Amino acid sequence: MRSSVLISVVGLCLSVSLIFGAAGTSDTSKSYLWGLINIRKNSGIKYEKGYWTNRLFHRREFHEPVNLIPLELRYGIGFNGGGGKEGKAVRSNWMRYEQPVTGFKGGSFTARIGHQVELDVLKTNISYYLFNSSWADIHTGLNFRYASIFFPATLPTNQWGTVQSSWAVSKRYFAPRLLEMSVSNSANLQWFESWFLSLRYTYGLATAKFYRSPEKVYDQTPRGWGPSVSYSIGIRYILDPGMNNRFAVGLDFKHAYTKINRISDPDNLTPITRFDLSNYGLFLTISAFYGGKKTVGDVAKDYYYHRDYVTAKQKFQEFISLYPQHANRYRAEAFIRECDRKIPLQYMREGMSFDERKLTDKALNRYLQARSLTDDTTLAKALDERIAIIARDRMYRAEELLAEGKAREALSLVEKTVRVSEQARKALPRFRAQAILKEGRTALDNGFVLKALELLDRAEAEDPEVRIETGLLRYQAAIQLVTQANRVTDFDAIELAIQSLEKARELTGGLGTKNDQVLKALKEKLAAYETLETQRRIEKRMERERKAMEFVKRKKLAVGMTIPEVQDLLGEPSEIVRKTTAKGKNSQLWIYQLKNGRTLQLSFLEFILFKIEEE
Numbered sequence: 319m320r321s322s323v324l325i326s327v328v329g330l331c332l333s334v335s336l337i338f339g340a341a342g343t344s345d346t347s348k349s350y351l352w353g354l355i356n357i358r359k360n361s362g363i364k365y366e367k368g369y370w371t372n373r374l375f376h377r378r379e380f381h382e383p384v385n386l387i388p389l390e391l392r393y394g395i396g397f398n399g400g401g402g403k404e405g406k407a408v409r410s411n412w413m414r415y416e417q418p419v420t421g422f423k424g425g426s427f428t429a430r431i432g433h434q435v436e437l438d439v440l441k442t443n444i445s446y447y448l449f450n451s452s453w454a455d456i457h458t459g460l461n462f463r464y465a466s467i468f469f470p471a472t473l474p475t476n477q478w479g480t481v482q483s484s485w486a487v488s489k490r491y492f493a494p495r496l497l498e499m500s501v502s503n504s505a506n507l508q509w510f511e512s513w514f515l516s517l518r519y520t521y522g523l524a525t526a527k528f529y530r531s532p533e534k535v536y537d538q539t540p541r542g543w544g545p546s547v548s549y550s551i552g553i554r555y556i557l558d559p560g561m562n563n564r565f566a567v568g569l570d571f572k573h574a575y576t577k578i579n580r581i582s583d584p585d586n587l588t589p590i591t592r593f594d595l596s597n598y599g600l601f602l603t604i605s606a607f608y609g610g611k612k613t614v615g616d617v618a619k620d621y622y623y624h625r626d627y628v629t630a631k632q633k634f635q636e637f638i639s640l641y642p643q644h645a646n647r648y649r650a651e652a653f654i655r656e657c658d659r660k661i662p663l664q665y666m667r668e669g670m671s672f673d674e675r676k677l678t679d680k681a682l683n684r685y686l687q688a689r690s691l692t693d694d695t696t697l698a699k700a701l702d703e704r705i706a707i708i709a710r711d712r713m714y715r716a717e718e719l720l721a722e723g724k725a726r727e728a729l730s731l732v733e734k735t736v737r738v739s740e741q742a743r744k745a746l747p748r749f750r751a752q753a754i755l756k757e758g759r760t761a762l763d764n765g766f767v768l769k770a771l772e773l774l775d776r777a778e779a780e781d782p783e784v785r786i787e788t789g790l791l792r793y794q795a796a797i798q799l800v801t802q803a804n805r806v807t808d809f810d811a812i813e814l815a816i817q818s819l820e821k822a823r824e825l826t827g828g829l830g831t832k833n834d835q836v837l838k839a840l841k842e843k844l845a846a847y848e849t850l851e852t853q854r855r856i857e858k859r860m861e862r863e864r865k866a867m868e869f870v871k872r873k874k875l876a877v878g879m880t881i882p883e884v885q886d887l888l889g890e891p892s893e894i895v896r897k898t899t900a901k902g903k904n905s906q907l908w909i910y911q912l913k914n915g916r917t918l919q920l921s922f923l924e925f926i927l928f929k930i931e932e933e
Contacts, residue, residue: 364625365623365624365625366622366623366624366625368623369623372619372623373509374509377509377510377616377619378508378509378511378612378616379615379616379619379646379649380613380614380615380616380618380619380637380641380644380646380649380650381508381610381611381612381613381615381616382609382610382611382612382613382641383443383446383455383609383610383645384443384455384457384506384607384608384609384610385442385443385446385447385608385609386440386441386442386443386457386607386608386609387438387441387442387457387459387504387605387606387607387608388439388440388441388606388607388608389437389438389439389605389606390437390438390439390441390603390604390605390606391435391436391437391438391603391604391605392434392435392436392437392438392570392601392602392603392604393433393434393435393436393601393602394433394434394436394570394572394599394600394601394602395431395432395433395434395599395600396431396432396433396434396465396572396574396597396598396599396600397427397430397431397432397597397598397599398424398430398432398467398595398596398597399430399596399597399598408423408424408430408596412424412593412594412595412596413590413592413593413594414590414591414592414593415589415590415591416589416590416591417481417482417589418481419474419477419478419481419485419589420474420477420478422471422473422474422492424471424492425470425471425472425492426471428468428469429467429469429470429471430467430471431467431468431469432465432466432467432468433465433466433468434463434464434465434597434599434601435463435464435465436461436462436463436464436601437461437462437463438459438460438461438502438504438605439459439460439462440459440460441457441458441459441502441504442457442458442459443455443456443457443609444456444457444458454505455505455506455507455508455610456503456504456505457502457503457504457505457506458501458502458503459501459502460499460500460501460502461498461499461500461501461502461520461522462498462499462500463496463497463498463499463500463524463574464495464496464497464498465494465495465496465498465574465597466493466494466495466496467493467494467495470491470492470493470530471491471492472489472490472491472492473490473491473492473529475487475488475489475490478588478589481589482586482589484585484586484587485586485587485588485589487529487587488531489531489532490529490530490531490537491529491530491531491532492528492529492530493528493529493530493536494526494527494528494578494593494595495526495527495528495530495536496524496525496526496546496576496595497524497525497526498522498523498524498525498546498576499522499523500520500521500522500523500546500547500548501520501521501522502518502519502520503518503519503520504516504517504518504519505517505518506554506610508610511556511612512555512556513553513554513555513556514553514554514556514566515551515552515553515554516550516551516552516553516554516568516570516603517550517551518548518549518550518551518552518570518572519547519548519549519550520546520547520548521545521546521547522545522546523543523544523545523546524543524544524545524546524576524578525541525542525543526541526542526543526576526578527541528540528541528542528578528590528593529587529588537587539582539583539584539585539587540581540582540583540587540588540590541581541582542578542579542580542581542582542592542593543578543580544576544577544578544579544580544592545576545577545579546574546575546576546577547574547575548572548573548574548575549572549573549574550570550571550572550573550601551570551571552568552569552570552571552601552603553568553569554566554567554568554603554605555567555568563606563607563608564606564607564608564610565604565605565606565607566603566604566605566606566607567602567603567604567605568602568603568605569600569601569602569603570600570601570603571598571599571600571601572597572598572599572600572601573596573597573598574595574596574597574599575594575595575596575597576594576595576597577592577594578592578593578594578595579591579592613637613640613641614633614636614637614640615633615634615637615641615644615646615650617633618630618631618632618633618634618636618637618650618653619653621633622634622653622656622657625660625664625667626664627656627657627660627661627663627664628657628661628664630653630657631654631657631658631661634650634651634653634654634657635654637650638650638651638654658691661688661691662687662688662689662691662692662694662697663688663697665684665685665687665688665691666684666685666688666697666701668684669681669682669683669684669685669688669704672684673704678708678711679734681708682705682708682738685701685704685705685708686705686737686738688701689701689702689705705738706738706739708738709735709738709739709741709742710739710741712731712732712734712735712739712742713732713735713739713741713742713745715731716728716729716731716732716735716745716749719731720749720752723756725749725752725753725755725756726753726756728749728752728753729749729750729752729753732745732746732749733746747780747781748780748781748783750780750781751777751778751780751781751783751784752777752781752784754773754774754776754777754780755773755774755777755784755787755788755791757773758770758773758774758777758788758791759791761773762791762794762795762798765798767795767798770791770795771792771795774788774791774792774795875887875888875920875927875930876927877927877928877929877930878926878927878928879926879927880925880926880927881906881922881925881927884908884920884927888910888918891908891909891910891920892909892910892911892917893908893909894906894907894908894909895907895909899923903923903924904922904923904924904925905921905922905923906921906922906925907919907920907921907922908920908921908922912932916932916933917932917933918930918931918932919931919932919933
């Protein structure tokens, strides 16, 4: 027996290995960068295949879309570069002139450092609002930017004046102050709940005043405008991931390129016809946004990769119900199909775990669940073999319990085995009969003879093969009844005692002279009881007839009678319904049940009968 169990379990293990493939990854968690990144190390936990791919690329594929970024504010420091020697100057072609003049290199490095303030507003996930679905967290909105230089360099206006006198203005600084309005497009890439990457691109138009006096006053002319673009990448840390309207802070590295190629110079104060600003800066960003939270779909995926396919399927179904238009709904449906395929394997593994811990009942339940769901013939064969072995072991144990006199325990074990064993189904009546016989013996031993005889009848009804055993017990019951015959006053018991004695005489061939006399006396007592019962029934019938005649002779029921007169005539009714009329009078309805199934209804007003109805 033990060897067959071992072989079965080994077979199940091999089936799991062949069908389910190699074991997945296992790890524990360790945090880096103040908890922004979690790296898991080996812990012995087995994960579903694809676990690491999911963690790296798809860990939030079922999150809520970030539908709106109402406000995003940036402040940063940048410098206007261009790749000159060691960054000390800008490229030679960054500024163009009306005539050949002494070039302006942009000044020293410090003369090209400035600050910028940016504001993005109403950045909307357009696909979410147009199609009620979002393929990615891509947002479009408006951007406003202000930029200026801290310590601008002095323009060579004196040298320019030698070419054209109007260019020889007083001391001026090249301090471009930009005001820009753009369309802002950004994409959020989020793998973790507490932080995400932000990629951003803007394009629009900028205006600039670029001549500034020593008194820090900007000249109204010359001025210009032109196109501007920017690219940035940054990281955001979410301050409270659980809120609906959430806030984030972060750092962005940005490159902006502005081309001021439309110069307005009505007084001909500058030879500059165009200048390009290539700015590089680091920005502190504060933003507010709605959405982006983890959903039950992400939770479902965690269950899936931890190989709890039953819970995962439930969670994925809940996700589809809550987010029917989600862009990754098809992925959830694919996971559900995979769960359906792998749930039998999960049940089988759980059953094997219970088997190893000798929890056979739980193991059998898991095997049956797996068997009812699987379409794989190899898996089904292994399950059938193990289920059959459990059933045989149970039936063997049930027989042992029956031999030990534990019929009720044996019956309970067989009843639990019926659903998986044809042998148990066939043997069930026999075990039921033996359990009832056991109860019958106990009742007989304790003097409950009538109860014992009832149980013996039930045992025979379950299994006719126990007639020999029930016959012997009936004989013992008859002997007890003979000894109690003179004290019997319950005539139902007398009749049962007579039947038992007669059956005992059939089994034994005779009861003996003394017992025959007792049987004869019991029959005479029963006959006397029947005569008495017949006389009693006759007297009851005559009493009913007498009362009926008296009723006929009584005063007839009529409208106008008072309540006491009706009571004397008919007695108390079956039901009385009392009401008060709109004028405050007492109203009563008396209902009598007649023998023919109909009712007699009497209506009283101020205690006087005024209506008689029969329904």
